[in-house]
């Protein structure tokens with residue numbers, strides 16, 4: 001993985017405007033909203049637009065990530081037009097490399113991330129191949145029950161060996177306690193955290209968000 005002096009942070013699964021603004025004020029790089037209807041963190045169109053609009057007005061440098069799985073063409077064209085748009089689309093389903101490539105060609109002014117749910121170490125080679133078709137790669141854990149937001153972590157020994165050219169984000173169970181071990185072994189471009197920072201699905205414990213940011217700062221300044 002690419003070495004860098006610090007690590008970008010995305011906090012995902014936000015459902016409330018006040019939490020989005022408070023977390024953005026802490027200096028995170030990206031805020032994610034889940035657009036997968038089966039998720040406990042799903043928020044519908046109107047709320048998503050309001051939340052992204054508030055973020056864009058108050059924290060224009062904070063990336064606004066829309067997390068979706070196998071979205072239809074109609075859904076994409078609706079979400080990417082009008083007010084309260086995302087700046088990044090995180091494809092968290094079974095999108096093929098060809099679909100990723102076509103979406104980037106059609107909507108080049110948005111960033112397209114491909115999330116890969118890693119079930120076994122060999123899956124990291126598949127993730128590597130997606131690099132040519134996405135702006136960033138996000139590695140998450142695989143679960144038979146849900147598409148994301150599991151709180152489960154990838155084995156670090158799998159991650160130490162990867163060396164991607166594109167920005168690589170690690171997701172799955174990211175929290176303050178894991179940071180010393182994680183960042184001593186792996187230098188990802190970014191970390192994506194959600195369920196381990198929650199009081200309940202979709203509601204973040206701001207103290208846990210602050211602890212995560214402190215832990216990252218402490219580790220990257222050493």
Ligand SMILES: O=C(O)c1ccccc1N[C@@H]1O[C@H](COP(=O)(O)O)[C@@H](O)[C@H]1O
Nearest residue numbers: 039147148149150151171172173194195
């Ligand atoms: O968070 C969800 O509910 C979710 C649902 C469907 C697809 C993706 C989802 N979240 C993504 O999962 C990881 C966070 O995992 P964790 O909770 O920290 O273990 C992150 O990439 C979210 O964008």
